[in-house]
Amino acid sequence: MPRPRSLTLDRLAAAALTVIDRDGLAALSMRTVAKELGMSPMGLYRYVSDRDELEGLVVDRVLGSVDTTPPPAGTPWQERVETMAGRLRDAVARHPEAVPLTVAHRHHAAGGLRWSETVLGILTEAGIDGGRRVVALRALHGYITGAIQLEHLGPLSGEGTATIAALPEDRFPHLAETARTAGAISPDQEFTEGLRLLLRGLAC
Incomplete structure (x- = not known):
């Protein structure tokens, strides 16, 4: 050829x-x-x-589409981080099969580095620094990556939720009831509300 x-x-x-x-x-x-x-x-x-270099190019392309412009100042830092998390989720979720690559190669992707730099700036302005800032950034990365994988591989509207909802209530009363409620929660609601729980914890 x-x-x-x-x-x-x-x-x-x-x-x-x-x-x-x-x-x-x-x-x-x-x-x-x-x-x-x-x-x-x-x-x-x-x-x-080699394939490793090829994977890096893929991650550059995926994360390069993320808008890393800092959200307007003057709004609560949690809202600004939420905006940044939403941008990253939108970019990565367009290619859910590539999520594992974004974890493996994010340290070398310019878009991912710019995203982290913007988020770290917001956290710093909020008084979150030192080791706490390290944990905060890792927690955000972990939450966003995990949420996208769950949404793709095990959505709340999927068969897995229905299977759990049908578990015997005498053995799994809380799990079965929670699964029945889960079916009515949209992916956006799941992501946003879970993120807000994390951000409230970072504020403490």
């Missing part, structure tokens, strides 16, 4: 992301991306050295 004349790293990342979105993360390989681009696998090595 000929080498595409217009191939750029951005186009390469877009092709890799197409493979992930369509076929799942397990399908990502130098061969499948080369096929998506209409070129030979060996030709792909002219642009990236």
Whole structure:
């Protein structure tokens, strides 16, 4: 296959992301991306050295779409962090199969670094610093990543919730009742209210 004349790293990342979105993360390989681009696998090595570098390009593309502009000052810091969390969720949730990659490569993705820098600035202005600021940022990353995975792999509206709701009440009364309530909660409500619980804890 000929080498595409217009191939750029951005186009390469877009092709890799197409493979992930369509076929799942397990399908990502130098061969499948080369096929998506209409070129030979060996030709792909002219642009990236291995799959790890390819994954990094994917994360750059996903996190590069996040708006990292600080929300307007003058509003409560919790609202500003909530805005930033929503932006990150929206960008990553468009490609849920790529979530594990964003965890593995976020330290090298410029968009992810800019997001963290903005959030750390907000936390600092709120008087959250030192070790507490470290834990706060990690907690936010953990919550957002976990919430997206749960929403994708085990949504409250899914079969898993219905199965738990049908558990025998003599053995699992609280779990069964909670599952029956869960079906009426939207993904946005679940994410936002869970985030607000975390932010209230950070304020203490």
